[in-house]
Amino acid sequence: MVLGLAGPMAAGKNLAAQILEGKGWVSVDADLLVHEVIEEKKDEIVAAFSDEAVRLGLSLLQADGRVDRRAVGRIIFGRPELVERQEGIVYPGVNDRIDSFLEENRRAGKDCLINATLLYKVPSIYEIDALLYADAPLALRLLRARRRDGLSVRQIIARFKSQANLFSKYENAVADINRVWNTGSRERLERKIDRFLASCRTRG
Numbered sequence: 001m002v003l004g005l006a007g008p009m010a011a012g013k014n015l016a017a018q019i020l021e022g023k024g025w026v027s028v029d030a031d032l033l034v035h036e037v038i039e040e041k042k043d044e045i046v047a048a049f050s051d052e053a054v055r056l057g058l059s060l061l062q063a064d065g066r067v068d069r070r071a072v073g074r075i076i077f078g079r080p081e082l083v084e085r086q087e088g089i090v091y092p093g094v095n096d097r098i099d100s101f102l103e104e105n106r107r108a109g110k111d112c113l114i115n116a117t118l119l120y121k122v123p124s125i126y127e128i129d130a131l132l133y134a135d136a137p138l139a140l141r142l143l144r145a146r147r148r149d150g151l152s153v154r155q156i157i158a159r160f161k162s163q164a165n166l167f168s169k170y171e172n173a174v175a176d177i178n179r180v181w182n183t184g185s186r187e188r189l190e191r192k193i194d195r196f197l198a199s200c201r202t203r204g
Contacts, residue, residue: 001200002102002127005115006170007134008163009156010145012182012189016134017115019190023197028101030094030116037093038067044089049075052082077162087121095122102127120169130176130200132193133167136183176203 003025007013017027038045045067046060053060058071076082098114102124105112119125136144138160145156170177178199180192 001129002106002112002114003200004119004125004128004131004174005113005134006117006119006131006166008117008141008166009159010141010148011134011136013115013117013134015182015186015189016132016180016193017113019186019193020113025111025113026105027113027115028098030098030114030119030122033094033097034090035069036097037090038069038072040093041089042067045072045086048085048089049082077158091122095124098122098124099127117163117166120173125173128174130178130196131170131174132196133170133177133179134182134189135167135179136181140183176200 003020005013005017005020005027007016017029021027042061049060049072052075053071056075058068058074060068060071062068072086076086098116102112102114114124114128116122119128119131141160142153142156145151145159146153149156151159167179178196180189180196182189
């Protein structure tokens with residue numbers, strides 16, 4: 001079985017991934033794949049955003065030669081055309097890595113988990129059997145993000161806005177989707193995930 005896992009910032013997506021891994025699922029974290037591909041495509045990224053970096057007085061590379069992802073983020077944030085340019089460079093490589101992960105582990109008969117907030121943006125979404133969407137009320141997510149990341153309320157709200165209507169993206173792309181509300185303890189979330197998996201097995 002192939003399960004997708006998505007959800008907005010500070011809703012408990014990574015906690016859900018940990019729970020599933022503890023149940024024997026093998027997982028791939030698309031955020032980590034993005035970091036890998038960014039380094040692989042470093043020259044293309046520098047070429048694509050060098051003019052904007054100069055205009056803003058930013059360096060696209062860190063002292064160690066790696067891409068400064070924060071600088072790229074500052075350049076593209078709030079500019080859909082630049083976000084699309086960056087995704088066009090990075091996402092094909094991410095999708096290839098996800099497909100390789102699925103091919104290897106399916107062959108071994110393993111249950112696979114794709115942990116990816118923006119899974120709807122890559123063709124690999126059509127490989128999943130069901131989607132678990134971890135969510136939580138806005139105020140609770142704000143509190144969690146403040147504790148976890150140490151960001152200002154303004155920074156967090158800006159990130160929340162960038163994920164607006166995220167659930168609807170999956171409603172349009174995935175037939176079998178379950179929205180799990182992470183509002184209590186880890187044990188409570190695990191029980192909800194167990195019920196979701198049981199329903200998936202029954203339908204499968």
